[in-house]
Amino acid sequence: MRRRTQRPGVGDRINAYLREHVRILAFSLGRLARAPMASLMTTAVIGIALALPAGLYVLLNNLQAVTGDWDGTVRISLFLKPGSPVEALRTLAKRVRARDDVAQVQIITAQQGLEEFKRSSGFDTALESLEENPLPHVLVVSPSASGRDSARVETLARALRQLPEVDLAQLDMEWLQRLYALLEIARRVVMGIALMLALAVLLIVGNTIRLDIQNRRAEIEVTKLIGATNGFIRRPFLYGGVWYGLLGGILAWLMVSGALTLIETPVERLAGLYHSQYRLLGLGASDSLTLFLLATLLGLAGSWVAVGRHLRAIEPR
Amino acid sequence: MILLQHVSKRYPGTQEVLGQVNLHLGRSEMAFLTGPSGAGKSTLLKLIAAIERPSRGQIVIDGQNITHLPRRRIPYLRRKIGIIFQDHHLLYDRTVFDNVTLPLVIAGFGHREIRRRARAALDKVGLLKKEQAMPITLSGGEQQRVGIARAVINRPPILLADEPTGNLDPELSAEIMGLFEDFNRVGVTVLIASHDIDLITRLHRPIYRLASGLLLAPSQIAPRQGAALAR
Numbered sequence: 001m002r003r004r005t006q007r008p009g010v011g012d013r014i015n016a017y018l019r020e021h022v023r024i025l026a027f028s029l030g031r032l033a034r035a036p037m038a039s040l041m042t043t044a045v046i047g048i049a050l051a052l053p054a055g056l057y058v059l060l061n062n063l064q065a066v067t068g069d070w071d072g073t074v075r076i077s078l079f080l081k082p083g084s085p086v087e088a089l090r091t092l093a094k095r096v097r098a099r100d101d102v103a104q105v106q107i108i109t110a111q112q113g114l115e116e117f118k119r120s121s122g123f124d125t126a127l128e129s130l131e132e133n134p135l136p137h138v139l140v141v142s143p144s145a146s147g148r149d150s151a152r153v154e155t156l157a158r159a160l161r162q163l164p165e166v167d168l169a170q171l172d173m174e175w176l177q178r179l180y181a182l183l184e185i186a187r188r189v190v191m192g193i194a195l196m197l198a199l200a201v202l203l204i205v206g207n208t209i210r211l212d213i214q215n216r217r218a219e220i221e222v223t224k225l226i227g228a229t230n231g232f233i234r235r236p237f238l239y240g241g242v243w244y245g246l247l248g249g250i251l252a253w254l255m256v257s258g259a260l261t262l263i264e265t266p267v268e269r270l271a272g273l274y275h276s277q278y279r280l281l282g283l284g285a286s287d288s289l290t291l292f293l294l295a296t297l298l299g300l301a302g303s304w305v306a307v308g309r310h311l312r313a314i315e316p317r
Numbered sequence: 318m319i320l321l322q323h324v325s326k327r328y329p330g331t332q333e334v335l336g337q338v339n340l341h342l343g344r345s346e347m348a349f350l351t352g353p354s355g356a357g358k359s360t361l362l363k364l365i366a367a368i369e370r371p372s373r374g375q376i377v378i379d380g381q382n383i384t385h386l387p388r389r390r391i392p393y394l395r396r397k398i399g400i401i402f403q404d405h406h407l408l409y410d411r412t413v414f415d416n417v418t419l420p421l422v423i424a425g426f427g428h429r430e431i432r433r434r435a436r437a438a439l440d441k442v443g444l445l446k447k448e449q450a451m452p453i454t455l456s457g458g459e460q461q462r463v464g465i466a467r468a469v470i471n472r473p474p475i476l477l478a479d480e481p482t483g484n485l486d487p488e489l490s491a492e493i494m495g496l497f498e499d500f501n502r503v504g505v506t507v508l509i510a511s512h513d514i515d516l517i518t519r520l521h522r523p524i525y526r527l528a529s530g531l532l533l534a535p536s537q538i539a540p541r542q543g544a545a546l547a548r
Binding site: 013 | 366368389392393394395396400406407408410419420422423424425426427428467468471
């Protein structure tokens with residue numbers, strides 16, 4: 001009588017493969033749970049390492065949102081040649097308003113300008129004594145391009161300066177450009193920090209998994225002896241890395257959210273002092289998902305490196 | 318089923334452990350391998366399971382030449398071979414049930430089939446009631462039987478055992494050997510390395526003797542000769 005090793009069919013195998021992955025996912029989480037202190041510490045380190053760039057990212061987002069509000073403050077003031085009639089001002093306003101690159105035009109006649117100046121300067125009596133209004137008519141032009149797009153704004157200013165009725169076209173956006181330059185530097189610094197900390201997470205997970213592999217050397221040898229493929233042995237370690245990454249990501253999310261809750265009230269008070277309706281931006285749904293996904297991928301990559309390097313070396317003797 | 322032709326094994330920087338070994342075990346045969354410690358019994362078994370590779374010669378298992386078997390194919394060879402170790406090689410952080418069913422999990426069997434076979438295998442070795450016990454709570458003989466249940470649960474055509482009764486008293490040893498005979502009776506090819514000459518001579522199976530790396534022809538050794546051989 002011959003005994004045969006019974007093998008499962010193809011459909012069964014695919015089914016078994018999926019079931020095996022779910023099983024290993026639960027199994028590797030169980031492994032972490034069995035050493036709660038060690039797992040917690042590793043997760044905490046990963047969480048902190050991820051919370052720092054995530055927090056900086058949120059900060060940057062908020063800075064950009066705040067300065068985004070200032071985009072609308074870029075204006076080009078067109079001072080008409082002295083003595084131009086008010087009609088000329090109105091026709092010019094119509095022409096400028098018709099341009100594609102202009103969003104809005106505000107008319108300030110010389111008379112309006114003088115009254116405004118009287119009111120705000122307090123020199124009303126001195127100004128009364130003037131024989132004629134020294135102020136020119138002014139058109140305040142809001143470009144349709146945002147302040148961030150300085151090239152287009154400057155092109156517009158140059159074009160307006162060419163108009164025969166215009167004496168002077170004044171564009172003041174240097175301070176905004178400086179601010180954007182600073183923000184760009186901050187963005188790159190944050191990216192650099194994020195990259196370094198991502199590398200740190202990779203190494204932390206890699207090292208944790210390496211230690212885990214060493215601790216389970218006997219187990220790995222036994223499973224190899226009873227016919228386990230490298231893939232079968234690799235899987236729990238890879239999923240272990242996935243769990244570390246994901247849990248670290250969740251912890252980072254909690255830390256960032258906690259920090260945001262802490263500063264929410266003071267920020268609202270500060271915004272109130274500036275008469276702003278500004279509300280602190282948190283980690284939105286898509287940012288949170290990205291954080292979890294990146295954290296998970298980092299965990300997977302870290303364990304992949306460790307597994308690739310150390311598992312092959314373990315063979316039963 | 319097991320065929321070794323002119324097999325030599327030399328570890329780097331040492332003398333030959335095995336030299337020009339020829340061995341042929343047909344399907345459903347059962348044989349013993351004996352000899353003093355360090356004679357190469359374990360090495361011979363390791364060569365069959367591709368744990369070690371031969372320095373020279375050919376090894377054919379179940380019609381497949383495994384002499385130069387690629388690494389990635391080795392797991393599938395080992396699934397055809399149930400291996401039983403003297404020191405059990407159990408996983409001590411899992412229950413008896415999880416230990417015994419590991420080969421089925423590795424081979425990707427379904428849950429129901431795993432339960433069914435586990436019950437059959439544990440029943441066979443008399444440990445059905447201990448399936449949820451941790452191995453560390455079991456006696457040496459029970460642990461050895463867990464190892465045997467694990468080795469046979471996948472119904473491999475070949476069983477290898479390296480000193481399976483090494484740490485057991487004579488009564489338990491006889492019981493374990495009885496289990497091997499049962500498996501052999503249903504068609505499994507069994508090769509057991511043992512230096513328990515008294516025990517194995519009583520079983521009337523071919524006994525191969527290894528002495529300083531050379532395999533001597535099989536002989537049915539009478540009990541009286543056995544004592545001399547063991548020396």
